[in-house]
Amino acid sequence: MSSKLFSNLPLEKAMIDNLDAMGYTEMTAIQEQSLPLSLAGEDIIAKAKTGSGKTAAFGLSMLHKLDVKKWKVQGLIMCPTRELADQVAEELRRLARFKHNIKILTLCGGMPLTPQRISLEHGAHIVVGTPGRIQDHIGKNTLDLSNVHTLILDEADRMLDMGFLDDIKQIISHMPSERQTLLFSATYPEEINFLSRTIMKNPKSVSVEEHEEKPDIVQTFYKTSESQKDAVLLNLLLHHQATSAIIFCNMKITCDEVAEYLYSAGLHAVALHGDLDQKERTEMLTLFSNGSVSVLVATDVAARGLDIKDLDLVVNYEIPNQSEVYVHRIGRTGRAGKSGIADTLYTPRDERKIPEIEEEIGESVNYGNVDSLKHNDLYRAKYVTLRIDGGKKDKLRAGDIVGAITSDNTINGDEIGNINLTAMRSYVAVDRAKAKKAFNLIRDGKMKGRNFRVHLLD
Numbered sequence: 001m002s003s004k005l006f007s008n009l010p011l012e013k014a015m016i017d018n019l020d021a022m023g024y025t026e027m028t029a030i031q032e033q034s035l036p037l038s039l040a041g042e043d044i045i046a047k048a049k050t051g052s053g054k055t056a057a058f059g060l061s062m063l064h065k066l067d068v069k070k071w072k073v074q075g076l077i078m079c080p081t082r083e084l085a086d087q088v089a090e091e092l093r094r095l096a097r098f099k100h101n102i103k104i105l106t107l108c109g110g111m112p113l114t115p116q117r118i119s120l121e122h123g124a125h126i127v128v129g130t131p132g133r134i135q136d137h138i139g140k141n142t143l144d145l146s147n148v149h150t151l152i153l154d155e156a157d158r159m160l161d162m163g164f165l166d167d168i169k170q171i172i173s174h175m176p177s178e179r180q181t182l183l184f185s186a187t188y189p190e191e192i193n194f195l196s197r198t199i200m201k202n203p204k205s206v207s208v209e210e211h212e213e214k215p216d217i218v219q220t221f222y223k224t225s226e227s228q229k230d231a232v233l234l235n236l237l238l239h240h241q242a243t244s245a246i247i248f249c250n251m252k253i254t255c256d257e258v259a260e261y262l263y264s265a266g267l268h269a270v271a272l273h274g275d276l277d278q279k280e281r282t283e284m285l286t287l288f289s290n291g292s293v294s295v296l297v298a299t300d301v302a303a304r305g306l307d308i309k310d311l312d313l314v315v316n317y318e319i320p321n322q323s324e325v326y327v328h329r330i331g332r333t334g335r336a337g338k339s340g341i342a343d344t345l346y347t348p349r350d351e352r353k354i355p356e357i358e359e360e361i362g363e364s365v366n367y368g369n370v371d372s373l374k375h376n377d378l379y380r381a382k383y384v385t386l387r388i389d390g391g392k393k394d395k396l397r398a399g400d401i402v403g404a405i406t407s408d409n410t411i412n413g414d415e416i417g418n419i420n421l422t423a424m425r426s427y428v429a430v431d432r433a434k435a436k437k438a439f440n441l442i443r444d445g446k447m448k449g450r451n452f453r454v455h456l457l458d
């Protein structure tokens with residue numbers, strides 16, 4: 001008999017029958033690994049990608065423990081976004097059909113508070129929500145978490161990435177410490193370890209092996225000293241003339257210092273880390289992806305969820321503490337069949353970490369010689385971005401912006417790069433040589449019949 005069958009789990013027959021009716025006969029890999037442990041009451045850290053069946057992996061365990069006759073919130077699931085919370089709630093409701101009357105409530109931002117408050121007054125067994133809104137309800141005394149026996153953090157790395165760490169900790173302080181905590185995450189950045197140490201009890205780790213096609217990435221390790229590191233990094237960037245590079249550092253503070261150094265050396269470099277607010281982050285990423293910023297200096301957490309194609313270079317300014325993070329970092333280059341370059345700086349102190357990486361990647365690393373790097377000239381980002389203080393809310397369209405910039409025929413359409421419109425702002429990349437001219441045209445001209453403020457982001 002296969003151990004993959006749900007019927008081998010200590011679940012009620014009605015639950016198994018419902019799973020059958022849903023067409024769930026065999027467990028997915030993450031379910032197979034985590035359910036026996038979570039049903040036995042263990043805390044779990046599970047690493048699994050989207051689409052691996054996480055909802056049932058944690059949902060079945062939570063539903064199994066539920067006392068339906070008790071109209072108190074017994075299970076809390078936190079998700080990074082409303083969309084993800086809705087997905088989880090939907091799947092959970094299907095899983096909960098094995099029993100009458102299980103009430104599952106979603107509490108997310110962007111929805112009015114009052115109906116949520118009324119639903120809470122009527123009673124719910126399980127709450128699925130985003131940290132911000134859950135906190136709102138705690139603050140208004142409309143959500144009582146003192147009966148929660150199961151806490152789930154879904155897509156935990158993304159929640160940390162979005163800056164929810166303090167909110168999560170604050171929410172947890174309203175729950176009994178005698179509870180089961182299950183944490184699901186696609187990656188294990190250092191912050192996840194930190195979080196799990198503070199909120200979990202002897203968590204068991206489970207993860208699902210992935211078999212991805214091996215991308216074509218040229219990996220080279222360069223030995224340097226702490227004092228030479230910045231200079232070597234600059235040298236590497238000039239050598240590759242990298243116009244789309246990510247430099248990974250282990251800590252935020254290092255990101256700031258490195259970005260500062262590169263910027264004063266004349267490169268278009270910015271630091272991206274978790275301290276930025278959403279607007280600043282969006283702005284930086286816009287500038288990076290439209291070719292106005294060449295180098296992004298980031299922590300692993302800050303780089304999470306970044307979907308940037310065509311990175312020509314990844315540099316590990318430091319060797320990460322876990323070798324799987326190394327693999328994750330370098331995987332950002334060499335995508336979609338293209339070859340990529342991943343360079344790693346290390347000091348004598350880091351040398352001991354290299355064998356671990358070799359084991360993780362299944363081959364020995366190549367060593368490069370810093371002295372053999374070409375000393376190329378400084379290069380500039382191809383574009384400069386103009387930010388216009390007007391967006392979709394003002395009915396601005398990309399066509400209006402192109403029209404304004406090309407109105408006197410000194411700038412051609414092909415000297416305009418990406419245009420990104422948000423509700424309140426628009427970003428347009430203009431060829432470096434024409435940026436000032438484009439700025440003047442927008443500053444002095446009109447779009448949709450009115451004049452907009454404009455800034456040159458360089």
Ligand code: ADP
Pocket residue numbers: 023024025026027028031048049050051052053054055056087091
């Ligand atoms: P994740 O949260 O890991 O992205 P979901 O929990 O949303 O994944 O599940 C992904 C899809 O797989 C859903 O459509 C779900 O209904 C389905 N699914 C989950 N577990 C099973 C299973 N054991 N057998 C068949 N389908 C499953």
Ligand code: MG
Pocket residue numbers: 054055087088154
């Ligand atoms: Mg999910």
